[in-house]
Amino acid sequence: MNQYARLKVFSSVYGVAYMGLFLYSELYKVALFRYYPVLGRFDREAIPLETAGPPILWYSWLFGAAVISLALTAIVPRSWAERLGRTWVCGIPAAVLLGIIVYERRWFY
Amino acid sequence: MIQVLLILHGLIAAALIGAITHQAFSVLRRQPSASRTSFVGRYRAVNSPIFTNAVVLMFAATFVLGGLLYPRYRIDVRPMLEDLQLRAANGIFESKEHFAAVGLGLLPVYWLYWRPPLALEHAPTRRYLTWMLAFIVWWNFLTGEVLNNIKGLFP
Numbered sequence: 001m002n003q004y005a006r007l008k009v010f011s012s013v014y015g016v017a018y019m020g021l022f023l024y025s026e027l028y029k030v031a032l033f034r035y036y037p038v039l040g041r042f043d044r045e046a047i048p049l050e051t052a053g054p055p056i057l058w059y060s061w062l063f064g065a066a067v068i069s070l071a072l073t074a075i076v077p078r079s080w081a082e083r084l085g086r087t088w089v090c091g092i093p094a095a096v097l098l099g100i101i102v103y104e105r106r107w108f109y
Numbered sequence: 110m111i112q113v114l115l116i117l118h119g120l121i122a123a124a125l126i127g128a129i130t131h132q133a134f135s136v137l138r139r140q141p142s143a144s145r146t147s148f149v150g151r152y153r154a155v156n157s158p159i160f161t162n163a164v165v166l167m168f169a170a171t172f173v174l175g176g177l178l179y180p181r182y183r184i185d186v187r188p189m190l191e192d193l194q195l196r197a198a199n200g201i202f203e204s205k206e207h208f209a210a211v212g213l214g215l216l217p218v219y220w221l222y223w224r225p226p227l228a229l230e231h232a233p234t235r236r237y238l239t240w241m242l243a244f245i246v247w248w249n250f251l252t253g254e255v256l257n258n259i260k261g262l263f264p
Contacts (some may be wrong), residue, residue, distance in 0.1 A: 107200020
């Protein structure tokens with residue numbers, strides 16, 4: 001368990017980072033990059049819908065969350081990671097899932 | 110090609126749902142009086158750790174296939190849902206993509222807590238992680254099925 005304790009950091013951070021990036025995109029209409037399936041290419045800039053079709057931002061949230069989680073996993077000392085208990089490891093993802101349910105209720109009204 | 114990917118995505122998801130449900134039932138608290146000869150008793154009395162690597166691999170494979178299918182959904186399906194004003198369908202798909210991401214992030218720690226030897230003091234953590242993953246898999250499976258058959262369900 002101790003050898004791989006840093007995995008606990010990765011899993012605790014990933015969902016939070018993903019939702020953070022998603023909400024930031026929602027609020028400010030920005031993303032690290034967008035994928036335009038009609039054009040079949042990635043772009044950092046927002047291209048008008050009429051020219052490029054609908055963009056996909058999901059890949060950028062996944063990528064961004066992976067980078068943030070891997071960076072924190074590398075930075076956090078193993079002794080700290082070992083101390084992460086059930087409350088963190090289960091509580092954070094559970095809170096993120098609950099947050100998703102609460103936020104996505106907007107589609108049902 | 111897209112049809113092959115979609116079928117493969119569905120087949121692996123079905124196998125995943127079987128594996129994670131077995132494991133989720135097996136980590137329920139056992140009542141001392143519970144019979145091991147009943148169907149439920151036998152369903153729960155499996156060697157749970159053997160599902161772990163399969164669950165991780167199948168979740169990752171389903172996720173990658175879903176990621177490959179996503180552009181087609183964005184171009185063909187989502188505009189249709191918007192035209193039909195099926196807001197709830199759009200909403201459940203958006204939840205599906207978020208839940209899938211959270212599930213992907215959970216895989217390392219899920220794998221860690223299911224690594225043998227299984228410490229007894231980590232049993233509750235294993236249970237909660239398995240239930241969360243099972244919830245995500247079930248939600249995403251049902252959402253996928255509903256959206257795949259939406260024209261038939263809401264003609």
